Amino acid sequence: MESTMLKIKQLLVDLYGCRADLDDDELLQRVLEEAAEKAGSTVVNRLVHRFHPVGVSVFLILAETHISIQTWPEHDYAAVDIFVCGEGNDPSAAWEVIRERLEPESHEIKEITRSIGERRA
Amino acid sequence: MESTMLKIKQLLVDLYGCRADLDDDELLQRVLEEAAEKAGSTVVNRLVHRFHPVGVSVFLILAETHISIQTWPEHDYAAVDIFVCGEGNDPSAAWEVIRERLEPESHEIKEITRSIGERRA
Numbered sequence A, B: 001m002e003s004t005m006l007k008i009k010q011l012l013v014d015l016y017g018c019r020a021d022l023d024d025d026e027l028l029q030r031v032l033e034e035a036a037e038k039a040g041s042t043v044v045n046r047l048v049h050r051f052h053p054v055g056v057s058v059f060l061i062l063a064e065t066h067i068s069i070q071t072w073p074e075h076d077y078a079a080v081d082i083f084v085c086g087e088g089n090d091p092s093a094a095w096e097v098i099r100e101r102l103e104p105e106s107h108e109i110k111e112i113t114r115s116i117g118e119r120r121a
Helices: A025-038 A091-102 B025-038 B091-102
Strands: A006-016 A043-050 A056-062 A066-072 A077-083 A106-116 B006-016 B043-050 B056-062 B066-072 B077-083 B106-116
Touching (some): A006 A091, A025 A043, A025 A056, A025 A066, A056 B043, A056 B056, A056 B066, A066 B066, A077 B077, A106 B006, A106 B077, A106 B106, B006 B091, B025 B043, B025 B056, B025 B066, B025 B091, B077 B091
Antiparallel strands (some): A006 A106, A043 A056, A066 A077, B043 B056, B056 B066
């Protein structure tokens, strides 16, 4: 029987000292939608949640995976997760859009490789 | 000025050969809700998306972070992301619930440490 493992690159990014307004949920959704588009991904669903007094979570479900952001505006900090798969999809392109729009002073990227599919003994 | 960095453990888990029905969105939501509870987290919002012909994504937004699952039932494969923070929260407890309920033949855990908050130069 044929193995169907697919290696997928997932980016976990911590953004520090962002100049953008991390409490602006509409801005964050726009940025993520643009990032998904640049990555070559199709958005099939989304969830935007506002915390009180501050903080936003945005999840975009893509054709097979997701992009998310969660913000702590009181620290100018955001946690981004870019998990895209599929022919021609490019998580780095999504990250470039987010970096340009949120303007972090510094950031830390962790690049994780995941094996999706069937693992046979 | 005081630094407010918080080290958070994030678990990325690939589940192979699951015995549970990975196309059952209600089951998956129940499992994640139970996992969040066991981790000591509070669910503040959720998004469940069904793919056609098969596949489910469930995102739970927690008081500060999230738990998610995305499934490929055709491969008995699921990708789980457990990102919980806060006093007394335990991502391992969430993972134990998911492992027991979805019964993977094998799995691979990646444990990532993220630094949340303000980074000063």
